[in-house]
Amino acid sequence: MAGETTDREVRETVAALRAEGLKVTDIHVHPLDVMGHVLPEDSVAAAAGAPAEAAGVGRAPSLSQRLAFGPLADALMRAVFRFAPGAAHREIAHVFAGASRERVLREMDDAGIDRAVLLPIEPWTPWAGVADAYTGDRLAVLGSVDVHRTPESEIPALVARFRERGARGIKLHPNLQGFRPLPEQNPPAIARRLRALYAAAREHRLYLHFHGGRSFFAARADARYPETPRLRDAALLSAFVDADGRSPFFETCGVPVILAHLGHFGVHPFDGALLRKIAERYPNVHFDTSAASAPRIRAALEAVGPKRLLLGSDGLYNSLYHSLAAVVHAADGDRGILRDVLRGNYRRAFEKVG
16 A cells, blocks of 8 residues: 555455454453442442443544544643643543443444454452453453462462463553562562562563553552552663663563553653664564554554564553554555554464463
């Protein structure tokens, strides 16, 4: 496709790939609010009385998507969470009102997505509740561990349960969950729990899916779990690697790793050179495209190539369709690139982890 890809061309391209047998897979979907504004039971109660066409993100792009996840979008997000937390709460509550398995499947159908990997984040979204409610061949659920509340002695058995329930990986959010990825950079008790978690992931061959970048959130949600400190910058690329892209963690973790948001959520400018260094040194590290604009995804393609990128949406905070469309735009409709990013890379590197 020459020039800007139209909505019709996006849908035709995706439909053609699916007709070939490609199972488009979004590997970064939050079916429930993970920021503490909407309790899971609130969403369940709302969903019970919601009509089939209940409001959702659907085709409508989020404000951040309309602003291409640029500096203006981040400045507005920071300002709203800081100065108008009530407005942020109401917006998130609206997005997740009536969240349910059926709604996720509807939005997947509208977007042209065949399969989704759902990401709970303890304690905000309990893993067991998501695993019980979001079942079926089209949905996979990762595990999640709250390193502030889970005793070190219980972590191996918990991770074994993830594997028994069919999880292929563990979602970790250093900013929301209040820890730093390298154990030695945490208080001793948290460091021991992280080492136990990483060892159990190796034993059960589960990949690790980290948030990558900054976070913005409202303080009012912290009261539910006051012992979990929220950190703004604990998941920057500099938390994993040095300026040359070297990482003792990536060298020794022994499992595949995904850095969400291309490692750059809320970070400007984009450091493609550092991504390239990481990709060249560590074949076990991939990057998902969640909350990234087409230009940023294009820059990532130039930096690390199509074999290291994975489709992600950060839904339901963002529109699944527009997240998929951003990848098609970035690839200029190149079906070889899209076969890798929309499915092939995840199938090769992550679905067969175990």
